[in-house]
Amino acid sequence: MAKRTDVLLYGAYGYTGRLITEEAVQAGIRPILAGRNSARVEAVAREFGLPWVAFEITDAHAIREALSRVQVAINCAGPFRHTFTPFIDACIDTGVHYLDVTGEIDVFHRAAARHADLINAGIMAMPGVGFDIVPSDYLASYAKTRLPCAQKLVMAVGKVDAVSRGTATTVLDQLGRPGLARVDGRIVEVSTAWHQRKIDFGSGPELCITAPLADVFSAHYTTGIPTIECYVALPCPVSAWALKLFHPILKPTWLQAFLRRRLARMKQPGPNPEQRAAGRSVIYVEAESTDGNRIRTVMRGPEPYTMTASVAVAALKGVLAGRARPGFQTPTPVFGVDLISACDIEIEDLE
Numbered sequence: 105m106a107k108r109t110d111v112l113l114y115g116a117y118g119y120t121g122r123l124i125t126e127e128a129v130q131a132g133i134r135p136i137l138a139g140r141n142s143a144r145v146e147a148v149a150r151e152f153g154l155p156w157v158a159f160e161i162t163d164a165h166a167i168r169e170a171l172s173r174v175q176v177a178i179n180c181a182g183p184f185r186h187t188f189t190p191f192i193d194a195c196i197d198t199g200v201h202y203l204d205v206t207g208e209i210d211v212f213h214r215a216a217a218r219h220a221d222l223i224n225a226g227i228m229a230m231p232g233v234g235f236d237i238v239p240s241d242y243l244a245s246y247a248k249t250r251l252p253c254a255q256k257l258v259m260a261v262g263k264v265d266a267v268s269r270g271t272a273t274t275v276l277d278q279l280g281r282p283g284l285a286r287v288d289g290r291i292v293e294v295s296t297a298w299h300q301r302k303i304d305f306g307s308g309p310e311l312c313i314t315a316p317l318a319d320v321f322s323a324h325y326t327t328g329i330p331t332i333e334c335y336v337a338l339p340c341p342v343s344a345w346a347l348k349l350f351h352p353i354l355k356p357t358w359l360q361a362f363l364r365r366r367l368a369r370m371k372q373p374g375p376n377p378e379q380r381a382a383g384r385s386v387i388y389v390e391a392e393s394t395d396g397n398r399i400r401t402v403m404r405g406p407e408p409y410t411m412t413a414s415v416a417v418a419a420l421k422g423v424l425a426g427r428a429r430p431g432f433q434t435p436t437p438v439f440g441v442d443l444i445s446a447c448d449i450e451i452e453d454l455e
């Protein structure tokens with residue numbers, strides 16, 4: 105079992121931070137809870153009977169002071185493009201392993217760019233220990249095992265019933281950015297909804313569009329496959345064209361600010377326990393080799409936020425058990441199947 109102060113969890117009073125706190129406590133881990141608002145951190149810490157500390161992530165002294173008491177930190181404060189850099193700098197300075205639950209591809213780029221610093225510090229940075237990217241990373245690796253000579257990977261995430269306020273804010277934060285795909289090993293900018301295609305997740309074909317998911321970056325690290333396209337399922341066929349048409353005008357900051365105010369009025373911070381219990385997730389992978397072979401697999405699992413809490417805590421347990429590997433790492437090469445085996449997962453080979 106973890107020692108009393110082995111873990112620091114930042115963003116503890118956010119929707120996802122709180123879910124991870126709850127799951128960690130159930131697993132016998134007692135993180136130091138942290139966040140920038142002292143009253144809100146203290147309230148969550150009191151509820152779970154945990155130690156706490158409050159500081160702004162940009163307070164270089166305070167973050168180092170807090171990290172000096174732990175082996176591993178998990179950052180739950182997103183959008184992560186605003187919090188990653190001060191956090192990783194402090195982890196490198198204090199020799200603390202870094203985990204987060206980002207799905208933002210920029211953060212993976214930035215973490216990989218610090219690989220040499222991380223090796224020198226003897227610490228691991230593993231972004232994305234949530235629904236993004238743990239199950240999809242495993243599925244990419246599984247596809248590579250089924251078709252070792254695969255040259256192209258297509259990955260798709262099925263419809264998600266409800267998202268948290270923080271996820272919606274993060275999606276808004278990314279509006280106006282280009283699409284991304286990986287072609288022959290290199291990440292290239294592509295237009296929004298660059299490709300559209302129907303994908304059968306198991307209950308009939310659904311229209312999907314390309315999206316710059318983090319797997320465009322990470323699945324190449326995990327599998328070495330040079331060409332990767334990621335898709336998301338759309339709620340209705342017209343949306344693909346609407347998105348293409350309206351995306352350019354969504355960039356102006358006034359519109360983003362307007363949408364943010366609407367978001368702030370969302371009644372629930374995220375799916376409630378009943379929605380989480382009823383929800384499921386589905387991910388599709390397809391791998392092709394140049395000689396015309398193809399495999400297709402789907403993975404069905406728990407609702408995304410439930411899964412995030414389970415896999416994040418499984419990652420914390422793995423690090424505390426001494427399994428961290430210095431440098432920028434993706435989940436499957438380090439932990440294999442162990443993170444997703446914390447969840448109720450079903451894998452079906454379609455072809």
Ligand SMILES: NC(=O)c1ccc[n+]([C@@H]2O[C@H](COP(=O)([O-])OP(=O)(O)OC[C@H]3O[C@@H](n4cnc5c(N)ncnc54)[C@H](OP(=O)(O)O)[C@@H]3O)[C@@H](O)[C@H]2O)c1
Binds near residue numbers: 119183373
């Ligand atoms: N990878 C995945 O599958 C996955 C799963 C779940 C969530 N996420 C991501 O995790 C993030 C959080 O989601 P959520 O639902 O927990 O959102 P949330 O309920 O809005 O919580 C966000 C938390 O982050 C803190 N925070 C945000 N910006 C900060 C900053 N610059 N400095 C310090 N603290 C900051 C917030 O504190 P204040 O209230 O004080 O601003 C709050 O505690 C989002 O980016 C979301 O997309 C990813």
